Amino acid sequence: MFAPWLTDPLATLGTPERFIAFPENQFAQSALQRINQVESRNRGHGLLTFLHGPAGAGKSHLVRTSLRRILDQAPRSRLLLASAVDLAETLEAADELGTWSDVMATLVGHAVVVCEDVHELPPLGGLQERLSTLWDQLLEDGRQLVVTSRMPAAEIDGLSLRLANRLHGGLTAGIRLPGEEGRNRLIEHFGKLAGVAFDQDATDLAGERLTGSPREIRGAIESLARRIGRRQDQVTAAQLELLWQQPSEVRLLSFEQIVTAVAIEFGLPSTELTSRSRQQALIVPRQVAMSLTRELTGQSLERIGAFYGRTHTTVAHGCERLRDQLKQSPTLRQQVLSLKRRLQRMPQAECG
Template structure:
């Protein structure tokens, strides 16, 4: 790239990311955005240099939507981002914001579903399985020993022992890893077995697409051809009556034919508002296993294994510190390790116990508590320029309705409130109104990149407190 084009790219980049200084904390901007260096603009692809692979993963999972929206707002065009290490080939796969490039070709039934929280499609096997998720690298502890043993049994005799097999537990505890391990073990044993891993959101989106194309019957037939169905995040079916109706009949058809059904959920199904009783009953036909937060020894093992997989030289005392400070879930443990590794790489420092204390201590809390309804209300009121109490009032302007929908969505997905509780808090509204509001936000997020970026920003502000 000649100097003039490089200068132009640098100017475009600065124009795009400068507004993020106001939307992100100074620490987040300096740690994660400032080190990014644009090196090439090729059509609709911006190549960006990052310190290492883990840094790229963190950007994809936490800041990609903001970057995509910022570039669109600044340059007026949609682009995808491809990340490279210094003097290296582009990292495996392409990182790009959800729908940044507009509609993509309709995937086949066995294509990997896109990551629902960002643009990176994990490196996937046929059927959407994540090949790196196997029993061999699933760290076992007292918190998950029973669930893992049952999962292995299911993989050895699919459709025979526990059908359905449902795993539930909090966010980031390894449910997705475990059920992918089932699918990978089955495929490894018999490559002709048709295994499909799909999230509940992706299932819903494919159904919506089939309805819009008048191809529902084709959708049903293709889904019923699978031998093993793995549905992730069952709780996302809540409130979606048409999706639940279709999944109910799919469940019955697969179960009657002795085909294996594997499910994950973030809580016990009967405790999910908006999930039909007939589905809850069927989910209990087989085996239900829970995964609890890991104990200290298991957390240390998780950190050490992740460090080995990523080629990070991690002293034992640092692994112990991370595991001691963070007792919430596996995802938070890995996030802390990613942050520490990125910090050490950027500042060219060796990972030591002192550096770990400095980085983990200076960062925002790794044990975030869920925001309260009051905090969500305050944040939404501030963003939309409303007055306190407006969200609970009976007035209905377009601006108020949009703000209420956003508040409902955030209270449901980030404050963890039930639909009735949200309705009661927002002025005694019916729970069906809340469900409709949440669905309206989800639909708009799929269609509007800028709107999705706004929701992501509000969520991040709530997580920071």
């Protein structure tokens, strides 16, 4: 059809890691528990849950965890997760091709629809009007709609009155950046994922220094882990302090080096991987390129998304989808591993 998430609604869901609860996200977690009631469908009484918080605060992670919980309980549930821009552009394309009714029927046929990053919609205009129509139909049909944004509705520049009213009429839950307790939990969790253990003093020190979002904390811990290497003993506060005092000599591959190598590997023009094209043949190569860019440069999802002409949510979904595919396809897994090794041997430069 128009996108893999429309023909395969779980294509972008992936397998989320364990959700780490802390005081700043507990209300949002409670707010999303009501979407577990996927069987309730009362015409004209759909539920809208609006989740907002800063970049990297964990909105997407929380949503995917909630959807996965639904699937564990009811495997046949019809769920859909996509960005607001992708949904609106799909409706626009359907309108132009004369398939509006079919696409709308497909979208409204889902018990739960998650519309991410509504703040990234172009100000006013046709895309917002098309998305408004979808929201109205979902709620009229008694569906559950979850909308995410980096900011409250009142702060979204150029948001139409119709969309704003819908958001104000739903249940709003904000996620704030983690406090000291939350940061310490995240540091311990991300350290285990990276193969590094911190003693309590080191955890406390890192919690004082790393005051950003969970995504930024994870990036910092992974960077530390690369410098520390895997070790049996726990990292102490003194060792951590010494690491922070030493300048990092790591130089990064550029985005251009990665996208060019992936394009050559798959026999495609490199410009296609950064274009807005939704051709099926580009999906896996683009996911490989975005995933390797994330892994080999450590740059933010926002910066990677800007390079590939995608939202940070689309980048995250693409990387997760690729991880699932690699588990099922030894051929693709070997191809990506070989490509990664070649990239790591390349002369490196400043990140693009």
